[in-house]
Amino acid sequence: xxxxxxxxxxxxxxxxxxxxxxxxxxxxxxxxxxxxxxxxxxxxxxxxxxxxxxxxxxxxxxxxxxxxxxxxxxxxxxxxxxxxxxxxxxxxxxxxxxxxxxxxxxxxxxxxxxxxxxxxxxxxxxxxxxxxxxxxxxxxxxxxxxxxxxxxxxxxxxxxxxxxx
Numbered sequence: 001x002x003x004x005x006x007x008x009x010x011x012x013x014x015x016x017x018x019x020x021x022x023x024x025x026x027x028x029x030x031x032x033x034x035x036x037x038x039x040x041x042x043x044x045x046x047x048x049x050x051x052x053x054x055x056x057x058x059x060x061x062x063x064x065x066x067x068x069x070x071x072x073x074x075x076x077x078x079x080x081x082x083x084x085x086x087x088x089x090x091x092x093x094x095x096x097x098x099x100x101x102x103x104x105x106x107x108x109x110x111x112x113x114x115x116x117x118x119x120x121x122x123x124x125x126x127x128x129x130x131x132x133x134x135x136x137x138x139x140x141x142x143x144x145x146x147x148x149x150x151x152x153x154x155x156x157x158x159x160x161x162x163x164x165x
Contacts, residue, residue, distance in 0.1 A: 046089075046163070047163040049165040079157050083148045119135065
């Protein structure tokens with residue numbers, strides 16, 4: 001366990017997520033998700049967590065493992081066509097993880113998701129958090145549209161609102 005990582009998580013904590021993602025930015029992200037979902041039959045969720053605390057932090061839980069926990073907790077895996085996608089940002093680690101249900105993951109694969117994550121992280125490094133998230137949502141939506149185009153009436157299975165943890 002890295003003392004540096006613990007200190008970074010304790011110092012940044014949850015205030016950072018609320019500072020970078022105020023309500024007006026969260027609203028625009030929600031709109032981007034809603035708009036993207038008109039182009040496909042998948043479901044997209046965005047979660048930002050300022051920092052880990054308690055057990056996850058002291059267990060030294062990696063961002064990917066934490067994203068898997070959030071994916072499960074928010075039931076992103078529980079979509080009719082197995083095409084739910086979680087975009088998870090752990091600010092303290094400056095790490096983006098995309099967790100996708102098996103239906104879409106089999107089509108895009110780890111390398112495809114990794115490309116989207118790295119593009120988002122590049123935007124974040126230049127301080128463009130809102131643009132990075134919205135571009136990431138658009139990229140995920142393009143993949144979903146390619147493999148799961150809209151068919152018939154669209155049922156919104158998961159909330160579009162971002163989650164700030």
